[in-house]
Amino acid sequence: MDIQMKRGLLDVCVLAAIKNQDSYGYQIIKDIAPYATVSESTLYPILRRLEGAEMLTVYSREHNGRLRKYYHITKKGKERLAAFREEWQEIMQIYNFVSRQE
Amino acid sequence: MTKSEFLEKLKSGLHGLPDKELKSSLEYYGEMIDERIESGLSEEDAVAQLGDPETVAREILLDLPLPTLIKQNYKRKSPWTAWEIVLLVLGSPLWLSLGLTAVALVFTLYALLWVVVAVLWTVDIAVGVAGLAGFLSAFPLLLSSFPNALFNFGLGILCAGVAVVGFFGCLALTKLFYKLSIRILKQIKSMIIRRNQRDE
Structure with a gap:
């Protein structure tokens, strides 16, 4: 897949992974894994970028005697997800047209 | 490789990065190792799954915006002396x-x-x-x-x-x-x- 495209898609995947409840890095990777391959080193810049774009916020909570970072989706992040679904409505229509049976 | 060895190597690979960035990277990868150990892996295997620290450091650096990268690499180790300024x-x-x-x-x-x-x-x-x-x-x-x-x-x-x-x-x-x-x-x-x- 085109690298730029995959980058954009993974951004939304991460937002989708935290949209219902706050999550942490390792869990996010495990949640996305069945749908798209994402490694630690791919996830890291995405989280930084989304935080910079104010689409998520970060907080730490104690877990088993250490700190674990949790990611929380913001209003802006939810708006991004909604926009994505709208965009893809259109793309799916095109896809259906392209792959329709003869 | 142990967790602390990995983080030490990562730290030297990211040498010169602003403290905040450095701390955040180390915390992130440290957490990732801990999570793996918690899910049943040995420390050795957990670290191995992350790849080698030099590559990880390189990827973090490549993702930085160019101005930050230049600032990080051309930061002076000591303050300017009077003579240097005159020259x-x-x-x-x-x-x-x-x-x-x-x-x-x-x-x-x-x-x-x-x-x-x-x-x-x-x-x-x-x-x-x-x-x-x-x-x-x-x-x-x-x-x-x-x-x-x-x-x-x-x-x-x-x-x-x-x-x-x-x-x-x-x-x-x-x-x-x-x-x-x-x-x-x-x-x-x-x-x-x-x-x-x-x-x-």
């Missing part, structure tokens, strides 16, 4: 002009690439307009001189055809240059990173 000021007519020329030259070469693209687009549009004009101008000629009208028709269609083919050519070229720009930026970043690693 710097005295030498400014020389290094300033040379430096500016170098920057201007690189910028010009890069701009030149895009000028070529812009020129091709302009030519393509001009040919397209000419084709349309030739086509339209044929109609009034139909009454006075049929061969002339036919000639204009033909020429108009030919130009339009060339413009359409040219359009796709221009589009492909623009895309190619865009990709090339991204590649060049990456190359510059890698050069800066390599320079830094050599210095240590």
Whole structure:
């Protein structure tokens, strides 16, 4: 897949992974894994970028005697997800047209 | 490799990064190792799954914006001494002009690439307009001189055809240059990173 495209898609995947409840890095990777391959080193810049774009916020909570970072989706992040679904409505229509049976 | 060895190597690979960035990277990868150990892996295996710390550090650096990367790599280890400042000021007519020329030259070469693209687009549009004009101008000629009208028709269609083919050519070229720009930026970043690693 085109690298730029995959980058954009993974951004939304991460937002989708935290949209219902706050999550942490390792869990996010495990949640996305069945749908798209994402490694630690791919996830890291995405989280930084989304935080910079104010689409998520970060907080730490104690877990088993250490700190674990949790990611929380913001209003802006939810708006991004909604926009994505709208965009893809259109793309799916095109896809259906392209792959329709003869 | 143990967790602390991995983090130590990562830290030296990210040497010079702003403290906040460095801390955040180390925390993130430390947490990732802990999570793996918690899910049942041995420390050795948990670390191994993350790949080698040099590559990880390199990826983090490549993702930084260019200005941050330059600042990180060219940060001075000691403050300026009075003599250095005096020399710097005295030498400014020389290094300033040379430096500016170098920057201007690189910028010009890069701009030149895009000028070529812009020129091709302009030519393509001009040919397209000419084709349309030739086509339209044929109609009034139909009454006075049929061969002339036919000639204009033909020429108009030919130009339009060339413009359409040219359009796709221009589009492909623009895309190619865009990709090339991204590649060049990456190359510059890698050069800066390599320079830094050599210095240590």
